[in-house]
Amino acid sequence: MITVTGATGQLGRLVVTGLLEAGVPAAEVTAVVRDASRAADLTERGVAIAVADYTDPASLRSALTGTDRLLLVSGSEVGQRVAQHTNVLQAAAAAGVGLVVYTSAPKADDTTLVLAPEHKATEEAITATGLPAVVLRNNWYWENYDAQVQQAAASGQLAGSSGTGRAWPASRADFAAAAVAVLTAEQPPLGVHELGGDQPFVLADLAAEVGRQTGTEVTYADLSTDDHRAALLGAGLDEGTAGFVAALDGNIAAGELDAGQGGISALTGRPTRSLAEYVAEVLGR
Template sequence: MITVTGATGHLGRLVVTGLLDAGVPAEQVVAVVRSPEKAADLADRGVQVRQADYSDPAALQTALQGTDRLMLVSGSEVGQRVAQHGNVLQAATAAGVGLVVYTSASKADDTSLPLAPEHIATERLIADSGIPAVVLRNNWYLENYDDQIRTAAETGEVVGSSGSGRIAAATRADYAAGAVAVLVADTPEPGVLEVGGDEAFTLAELAATVAAESGREVAHRDLSAAEHLEFLIGLGLPQQTAEFVVGLDQSIAQGALDTGSTALSTLIGRPTTTLAQYVRTVLGR
């Protein structure tokens, strides 16, 4: 039986439906969710829907019973994720889970990305658990740039402070397909995979792509960290949020999302979604 946590989230839902599309019998798929009513469509397809919260060890132990392979989609509550993931892993150990697949962060053990510490701490918990695991270090989601793409098409400008840092982003659908490939493999090979888009891009290249797809001129305005912070606050972002965004861009400038890996396209057996394809979709072209 294959169990997916966070199964009504953006990524988790794609993994569940991807398993069904790959031919896994619905009764052999478990969707662990906080709100079962949000998984009614999955239940209608025959998926076992079980209720559990990452912060509820007892519910997790019940939800994971009978699980052979577990897809642990990282939690969304920053600052609480290590303890929450630990709860899932304890439940997995008690249930005799044979494989854990975890969604980590790009270069989690060697990066300045603000979100990385919780991910590398979880990777260590997985190693300590002794459960065989495939760690998928997901790069950026192309979906992270939806607003910037639309804004650039309207204003003619892409603004940031990531300099010439390259971003190996892919779509959620690409990452979900990679996870499904691991979960249904006859003999998944434990290890750590850096997964992301085949072709990394800079914000300048993002601007050029929006220009090509929108038919208007789009410039890239690269700011210093201080200028970027001032710009974001001027847009109405709270100080803490603006600082977080600037921190992300500074990490990108240092190469945090430039992995040079084609592991994802190897997993899914096709090229990852290109930037041009994605921009075209966002703009409705």
């Protein structure tokens, strides 16, 4: 049995459907969800649904019974994730799970990335269980830029504070495909894998590509972190979100997402979505 947590989330759902498309029988897939009503489409396809919450150890123990391979999709509640993930891992150990696959952050054990500490602690908790594990350090999602692509196409302007810092983005579907490849491998590649797209990217590239596809000039303004935060506040973001977004751009500027080429295509055997393909999709071209 392959079990996927967070199975109605943006990444988890793609993994579940990817497993089915890869030929895994629906009866051998369990989707762990908090709200079964959101998984009606998966139920219709024959996937087993287990209702559990990362904060409820008893529900997790029940959900993971019979699991051979587990994908632990990292939680979304920043500040709560270490305790939540530990609950899942303890349930996995109690259930005798044969493989844990975890979606982590780039260079999680050696970075100033604001998202990394909880991932580092979770990786350490996985090691402590003694269970065979694959850690997938997902780099950056193209989808993080959806709103900026649309704004740039409408206004001819794009702003950020990531400077010449490089990331290695790919689509959620690409990252999901990598997880599917690991979960279905005859011999899963144990250890830590830095996963990213096939080509590096700086934010100015996004402005240039939007301009190319729209046939209009799109300028990129590289701001200081403080000015970027102020601009985000002016655009209506709340204080916490504006500070978080600006801090992430600062991390990119510092090279914290420059974790090296690829990783995804080595697992899936196919290229990742390019910048041009991504922008075309967002613009409906």
